[in-house]
Amino acid sequence: MNMEYDDSVLGGSYGGLGSFPKSFGYGGMEDLEESSIPADKPRILLMGLRRSGKSSIQKVVFHKMSPNETLFLESTCRLYKDDISSSSFVNFQIWDFPGQVDFFEPTFDSEMIFRGTGALIFVIDAQDDLMDALTRLRLTVSRAYKVNPNINFEVFIHKVDGLSDDTMIETHREIHQRANDDLADVSLEKVHLSFYLTSIYDHSIFEAFSKVVQKLIPQLPTLENLLNIFISHSGIEKAFLFDVLSKIYIATDSSPVDMQSYELCCDMIDVVIDISCIYGLMEDGSGCAYDHESLAIIRLNNTTVLYLKEVTKFLALVCILREESFQRKGLIEYNFHCFRKAVHEVFEVSGSSEAFSVFPAASPLQMLTLRNFSADPGK
Numbered sequence: 001m002n003m004e005y006d007d008s009v010l011g012g013s014y015g016g017l018g019s020f021p022k023s024f025g026y027g028g029m030e031d032l033e034e035s036s037i038p039a040d041k042p043r044i045l046l047m048g049l050r051r052s053g054k055s056s057i058q059k060v061v062f063h064k065m066s067p068n069e070t071l072f073l074e075s076t077c078r079l080y081k082d083d084i085s086s087s088s089f090v091n092f093q094i095w096d097f098p099g100q101v102d103f104f105e106p107t108f109d110s111e112m113i114f115r116g117t118g119a120l121i122f123v124i125d126a127q128d129d130l131m132d133a134l135t136r137l138r139l140t141v142s143r144a145y146k147v148n149p150n151i152n153f154e155v156f157i158h159k160v161d162g163l164s165d166d167t168m169i170e171t172h173r174e175i176h177q178r179a180n181d182d183l184a185d186v187s188l189e190k191v192h193l194s195f196y197l198t199s200i201y202d203h204s205i206f207e208a209f210s211k212v213v214q215k216l217i218p219q220l221p222t223l224e225n226l227l228n229i230f231i232s233h234s235g236i237e238k239a240f241l242f243d244v245l246s247k248i249y250i251a252t253d254s255s256p257v258d259m260q261s262y263e264l265c266c267d268m269i270d271v272v273i274d275i276s277c278i279y280g281l282m283e284d285g286s287g288c289a290y291d292h293e294s295l296a297i298i299r300l301n302n303t304t305v306l307y308l309k310e311v312t313k314f315l316a317l318v319c320i321l322r323e324e325s326f327q328r329k330g331l332i333e334y335n336f337h338c339f340r341k342a343v344h345e346v347f348e349v350s351g352s353s354e355a356f357s358v359f360p361a362a363s364p365l366q367m368l369t370l371r372n373f374s375a376d377p378g379k
């Protein structure tokens, strides 16, 4: 693999871990009672039986914990909430519930918990007995739906790394069937459950989390449109808008996502951040691992080029394109500039604030006057 870096990447625009206060360490969790996090922030709940893998998911996706380290995680005894909004585009609280949470306990305040919830992720250990988990799922969904019918219910069929392909398909089918039957039994057939096969040992957990988060982004259709226009004018094959901290992609163009491309882009983010952390530190250890000058180009030996560029404080655009298309680098850069400006319009980025609850002030599509890509670079 031949790698090319823009001078600014290694020359100091990257620095240490300064820009990711909580991102590369294990931490950032706060006890609910002691926390000063505003209760009105939208939230994603992680629920499921004991040892189903809830804390592992949260640590691997948002705290860069390596999957093997999760073997040493202790059981969660109390509700923890994790605010990652200072270091991530994902401006949510993630609430990790202990497996033994009792909905009928007087201290369990369903109204407070479910009212401000955007998505409820129910984690089922696919390597364990499914009956208890399905009973729990029905109970959880019916309680939550009663309080807030707008919650997105997401079921992670988790730890599928231990299953053969046949067992995985069979387990998926069985859980899908039984969960929906169970809901129909309590007259909740209209509740929609989405199912994902996940494991912390590959990229499936990031891909599943991406889909969960995307459903909560009101600007998603606009971002997809912008990406479609950008790639079609620039001769790019695939483009992802990534949350750099979590490697969740918050939007992509409308061509189908294949896991290999997604994994390649995730790996590129890791390489860029790792290299900048190692070589981009200032003498005194200050600096940022990711900033407005962040840019990297990696040429693979199969005539593919990977292109990463900063879009906002938390977001990066990662593109896959053919080497021939990259000959028109100037055009791509010009179009990227327009795209970046439009994304900033979408989120009304002002200073350091950026949240996906903000609606666009003007239509960013109107300001996207890109130059056209022609396959013949001579044109």
Ligand SMILES: Nc1nc2c(ncn2[C@@H]2O[C@H](COP(=O)(O)OP(=O)(O)OP(=O)(O)O)[C@@H](O)[C@H]2O)c(=O)[nH]1
Pocket: 048, 049, 050, 051, 052, 053, 054, 055, 056, 057, 067, 069, 070, 071, 072, 073, 074, 075, 076, 077, 097, 098, 099, 100, 158, 159, 160, 161, 162, 198, 199, 200, 201
């Ligand atoms: N094979 C495999 N094991 C996993 C996966 N995810 C988590 N685990 C393991 O499952 C065990 C339990 O994980 P936790 O994250 O502590 O589970 P939890 O749901 O938070 O547990 P409680 O806090 O007791 O509710 C750990 O030993 C993890 O290493 C996975 O995708 N595959």
